[in-house]
Amino acid sequence: MVRKVKPIWEALGKLDRRWVYLFVSLSILFPLLFPLNLPLTVTKHVKAVYDRIENLPDTSAVLIAFDFDPSSIPECLPMAISLCHHVMKSGKVLIVYTNFPETGPIAERVLEPLAAKFQREYGKHYVNLGFKPGNDVLLMALGSSWTTSFPKDFRGNSTQEMEIFSRFPSYRHLSFMVDVAHGATVDFYITIGLAQFGVPLAAGVTAVSIPQYEAFVQTGQLVGLLGGLKGAAEYEKLVGTKGKATRGMDAQSVAHLVIIFFIFLGNVSVVRNIILKNISAMRIKK
Amino acid sequence: MKSLSLSLFIIGVIFCTFQISFGNSISTKVQIDSLKIAVNNQQSLPSKVHLSKPEIQPLFKTERLNVFIFLIIISALVLTFLFLAKRNHSLTLRKIAGLDAIDEAVGRAAEMGRPVLFVPGSMDVDRIQTLAGIAILSKVGYECATYEVDLDVMTRFPLLMSTSQEILRQSYLTAGRPDLFSPDRVQYITDNQFAFAAAITGHMVRVKTAAHFFIGEFYAESLVISEAGNTTGAIQIAGTANSHQLPFFLASCDYTLIGEELFAASAYLSREPILLGTILGQDWSKALFGLLIVLGTLAAWFGWTDFIHWFQTE
Amino acid sequence: MLRFTAIIICGIAGLIILVEFFFRIPLFTKLQNGMMDWVIILLSFSYLMGGISIFLSHLQRIQRKYDGWYYSLVLVVCLLLMVTLGIFVDYGPNGAFQWLFKNVQNPMQSTMFALLAFYVSSASYRAFRVRNLHATLLFVAAVLVMIGKVPIGEILWSKFPEISQWILSVPSLAAQRALTIGAALGLIATGLKTLLGIERSWLGK
Numbered sequence: 001m002v003r004k005v006k007p008i009w010e011a012l013g014k015l016d017r018r019w020v021y022l023f024v025s026l027s028i029l030f031p032l033l034f035p036l037n038l039p040l041t042v043t044k045h046v047k048a049v050y051d052r053i054e055n056l057p058d059t060s061a062v063l064i065a066f067d068f069d070p071s072s073i074p075e076c077l078p079m080a081i082s083l084c085h086h087v088m089k090s091g092k093v094l095i096v097y098t099n100f101p102e103t104g105p106i107a108e109r110v111l112e113p114l115a116a117k118f119q120r121e122y123g124k125h126y127v128n129l130g131f132k133p134g135n136d137v138l139l140m141a142l143g144s145s146w147t148t149s150f151p152k153d154f155r156g157n158s159t160q161e162m163e164i165f166s167r168f169p170s171y172r173h174l175s176f177m178v179d180v181a182h183g184a185t186v187d188f189y190i191t192i193g194l195a196q197f198g199v200p201l202a203a204g205v206t207a208v209s210i211p212q213y214e215a216f217v218q219t220g221q222l223v224g225l226l227g228g229l230k231g232a233a234e235y236e237k238l239v240g241t242k243g244k245a246t247r248g249m250d251a252q253s254v255a256h257l258v259i260i261f262f263i264f265l266g267n268v269s270v271v272r273n274i275i276l277k278n279i280s281a282m283r284i285k286k
Numbered sequence: 287m288k289s290l291s292l293s294l295f296i297i298g299v300i301f302c303t304f305q306i307s308f309g310n311s312i313s314t315k316v317q318i319d320s321l322k323i324a325v326n327n328q329q330s331l332p333s334k335v336h337l338s339k340p341e342i343q344p345l346f347k348t349e350r351l352n353v354f355i356f357l358i359i360i361s362a363l364v365l366t367f368l369f370l371a372k373r374n375h376s377l378t379l380r381k382i383a384g385l386d387a388i389d390e391a392v393g394r395a396a397e398m399g400r401p402v403l404f405v406p407g408s409m410d411v412d413r414i415q416t417l418a419g420i421a422i423l424s425k426v427g428y429e430c431a432t433y434e435v436d437l438d439v440m441t442r443f444p445l446l447m448s449t450s451q452e453i454l455r456q457s458y459l460t461a462g463r464p465d466l467f468s469p470d471r472v473q474y475i476t477d478n479q480f481a482f483a484a485a486i487t488g489h490m491v492r493v494k495t496a497a498h499f500f501i502g503e504f505y506a507e508s509l510v511i512s513e514a515g516n517t518t519g520a521i522q523i524a525g526t527a528n529s530h531q532l533p534f535f536l537a538s539c540d541y542t543l544i545g546e547e548l549f550a551a552s553a554y555l556s557r558e559p560i561l562l563g564t565i566l567g568q569d570w571s572k573a574l575f576g577l578l579i580v581l582g583t584l585a586a587w588f589g590w591t592d593f594i595h596w597f598q599t600e
Numbered sequence: 601m602l603r604f605t606a607i608i609i610c611g612i613a614g615l616i617i618l619v620e621f622f623f624r625i626p627l628f629t630k631l632q633n634g635m636m637d638w639v640i641i642l643l644s645f646s647y648l649m650g651g652i653s654i655f656l657s658h659l660q661r662i663q664r665k666y667d668g669w670y671y672s673l674v675l676v677v678c679l680l681l682m683v684t685l686g687i688f689v690d691y692g693p694n695g696a697f698q699w700l701f702k703n704v705q706n707p708m709q710s711t712m713f714a715l716l717a718f719y720v721s722s723a724s725y726r727a728f729r730v731r732n733l734h735a736t737l738l739f740v741a742a743v744l745v746m747i748g749k750v751p752i753g754e755i756l757w758s759k760f761p762e763i764s765q766w767i768l769s770v771p772s773l774a775a776q777r778a779l780t781i782g783a784a785l786g787l788i789a790t791g792l793k794t795l796l797g798i799e800r801s802w803l804g805k
Contacts, residue, residue, distance in 0.1 A: 013729075015725070017517070017722040017725070020718075020721050020722050020725050021718045021721070021722070024717060024718055024721045025718075028717070038751035038752055038755065039751060039754070039755070040751050041751075041754060041761070043761075043765075069478060069479065069480075069709060070705060070706035070707075070709040070710055071478075071479060071480040071709035071710055071712055071713035072506070072710075072713050073706065073709075073710055074710060074713070074714070102478075102701065102705065105698055105701065105702070133640060133643050133644060133647070134636075134639070134640045134643065137636045137639045137640055138640065140632075140636055141633070141636055141637075141640075144633070182479075182505075182506060183479065183505050183506075184409070184503075184505060206506060207749075208506050208530065208716070209505075209506075209530055210768070211529075211530050211768060211772055211773070211776060212528070212529065212530035212776070214768055214769060214772075214773055214776075215773055215776060215777060215780070218769065218773065230749060230750065249750065249751055250751075252750050253750040253751055253752035253753075254752070255717065255721075256746045256747060256749070256750045256752070256753075257747075257752065258721075259720070259721045259724055259725075259746065260743055260746055260747065262721065262724070262725045263724055263725060263728045263739070263742070263743065265725075266725045266726070266728070266729060267728070267729055267730050267739070270729045270730055270731060271730065274730075343624055344624070345623055345624055345625070346622065346623055346624075347621075347622055347623065347624060350621065350622055353622075354622050357788070360785065360788050360789075361788075361792055364788075364789045364792055364793075365792075368798070411802075414787045414790050414791055414794075415787075417790065417794060417799075417801070417802045418786075418790060420801060420802050421799075421801035421802070424801050443646070443650070444646040444647060444649050444650030444653065445642075445643075445646045447650065447653065448649075449802065452803075453801075453802070453803075456803075470657055470660070473653075473654075473657065474650040474653050474654060475654075476654075477647075477650075478709070480709050480712035480713055481708075481709065481712070483712060484712050488671075492667075492668055506713070506716060509716055509719045509720060509723065510712065510715055510716060510719060513719040513722065513723055514719075516723075527779075527783035527786065527787070529775075529776045529779040529780060529783070530776075532779070534723065536727075537723040537724070537726065537727035538723055544779070545779045545780075545782045545783040545786070546782040546783055546785065546786035548783075548786070549783070549786030549787065549789065549790045550786065552790075552799060552801050556801075560798060561793070561798070561799070564789050564792075564793055564798075565789075567789065568785045568786060568789050571785050571788075572781065572782060572785055575781055575785075
């Protein structure tokens with residue numbers, strides 16, 4: 001039996017998706033192995049977050065919520081690291097907690113080396129409260145007190161005796177917070193944390209959530225926005241570190257180009273059909 | 287399983303009652319805790335803890351006046367049209383392709399002799415989108431019972447699992463086929479977002495489900511499950527009010543309920559005049575917002591700052 | 601009767617939250633705080649119920665040798681292993697639980713999230729076809745946003761990031777807001793119907 005061969009333009013429009021996957025994989029892999037060191041410009045949304053933290057008085061407390069789980073570590077963790085780096089370096093008090101059960105240890109791994117680097121004392125300058133279920137309900141309770149909802153921190157220490165909570169007994173006493181999130185948690189920090197407790201906030205979200213939270217930046221409900229790997233890379237640039245986000249930007253650039261290339265490939269047969277249709281229509285008119 | 291759920295629920299309620307009766311509520315605890323810390327550490331009292339008589343604040347939270355007024359207006363509009371709809375039964379809704387396609391999807395599964403998969407979002411039962419998804423689950427359950435098609439439901443939260451089981455039990459009963467209902471087909475998977483997505487994709491590929499319903503509140507897992515579902519060739523109907531996930535569903539699914547169409551589902555499917563009336567109330571509210579947007583634009587144009595500031599929340 | 605009780609509980613709970621949101625009444629604040637504590641406790645118990653439900657349902661699959669029962673076996677073994685390590689062995693940062701978490705669960709979850717990149721590429725390849733004017737506009741916007749959001753876009757043409765940001769901040773956001781307003785109104789109406797007991801689909805009606 002003779003197998004009918006598809007014309008090339010048709011075949012380009014119906015490529016097996018595995019070809020797309022292969023080329024996307026290669027486009028990510030090669031720039032990671034052989035960096036291109038593409039230049040990066042800091043956008044105003046990211047700069048706004050940096051400036052807000054930088055301009056806070058030294059006596060203020062900042063909350064960084066690690067609201068992501070291991071799935072979104074590649075995008076969210078570099079943001080969380082840079083933000084904690086900035087807060088600790090600038091001498092503000094740092095409180096960390098998470099709405100995800102798996103993220104307490106991740107926060108611990110971020111905080112320990114930074115605390116050693118900037119000589120910050122646990123319980124006085126920073127604390128990792130770990131995880132507690134409840135999401136928005138928990139946040140409402142935190143508006144009254146940290147220690148009631150978190151009688152013990154991630155390390156199992158009693159929070160009642162910590163100096164940090166005598167100075168900043170509840171969520172309402174924070175000067176600023178950043179929610180590094182891969183899900184819907186930002187929403188309740190806006191509706192409860194900002195609207196009810198009056199604590200200004202910014203968000204660090206995965207690239208897929210940028211359009212959703214862009215609206216909140218325009219209305220002023222979010223001070224700024226760190227979006228995806230690029231947002232993380234920009235913050236790394238601001239704090240003067242060269243972390244995983246900066247290294248990942250080359251890969252993301254090439255991957256975007258490859259996807260655009262495939263979108264064009266997919267349109268070859270469509271454009272050809274449109275041209276042929278127009279030509280035949282013109283012939284009929286003549 | 288039912289008795290286990292019931293006993294756990296009773297234990298939970300006993301704990302809660304104990305907590306309310308004998309424990310200090312969080313709001314009263316905060317002051318006591320703060321005082322204790324201050325006394326223990328021999329420090330001055332935290333700034334927010336006052337021993338003097340507190341300031342008397344007005345009963346109404348005036349900073350929320352604008353929200354209150356809008357809530358009253360929208361509620362009044364919805365309720366007015368709800369009562370008007372009781373008298374006027376001639377209300378019609380435009381066609382919603384995604385909801386009309388439910389019969390087609392279940393019918394196709396019946397022809398193929400394969401199960402239907404329903405995912406009521408990736409949030410818990412306290413979210414309104416999940417409730418809207420559950421309303422559609424009720425209809426899908428009814429159709430599946432009528433056509434004797436197996437229905438698998440995968441949930442991300444245990445409470446949603448219990449709720450879905452009860453909904454389906456009722457649907458199968460209404461369809462006159464309670465014997466076909468199996469609570470084991472409604473599963474709690476895990477509350478972990480991507481493990482949940484992995485379980486769904488694995489199920490679709492292994493079981494080769496013929497129709498997929500992804501209806502409720504979805505986040506980044508939406509594309510993983512819908513694109514994996516697309517590769518199996520099943521008919522897919524999705525619906526969410528999360529605008530940032532809509533492009534993914536539109537690209538990978540056959541039908542998508544967009545935003546408010548999801549909330550209209552209950553009225554559309556039941557055709558109850560009262561529920562249809564509420565949709566009319568929503569439309570009038572939308573017209574009001576349209577007018578306010580125009581006024582807001584004019585206000586920004588002419589610098590009527592007081593008008594603009596009145597709409598700001600706290 | 602049971603259904604009527606559920607509607608009454610739902611209505612009262614909703615009313616307490618609403619009143620507390622707008623008014624300063626100590627009784628309602630106390631009631632709301634109490635209810636919040638209830639929710640946290642009930643949620644914790646629901647997880648226990650969920651865990652037992654998973655365990656029993658997969659155990660049943662193994663016993664009855666359902667199709668793919670070996671997947672259930674993997675699940676049950678892993679579940680028991682993690683519970684045992686977490687509760688009875690060592691939960692500390694250097695314990696086996698954390699080791700498994702860091703070296704098994706983390707990479708597996710990251711892999712699932714990374715699949716998004718591949719799915720986005722295949723969905724884009726399939727969806728962005730210039731069949732008509734609307735589809736062409738979508739195609740152009742997608743390409744501009746994608747190229748403007750990475751450093752290489754700026755190298756190619758300095759205006760790409762600006763154009764990309766404009767698309768996100770103006771037309772895209774306008775459409776998003778329209779959708780959000782519509783959805784929010786639907787949300788309020790559904791909430792109202794649920795509180796008043798008009799919408800009963802959540803009770804299986």
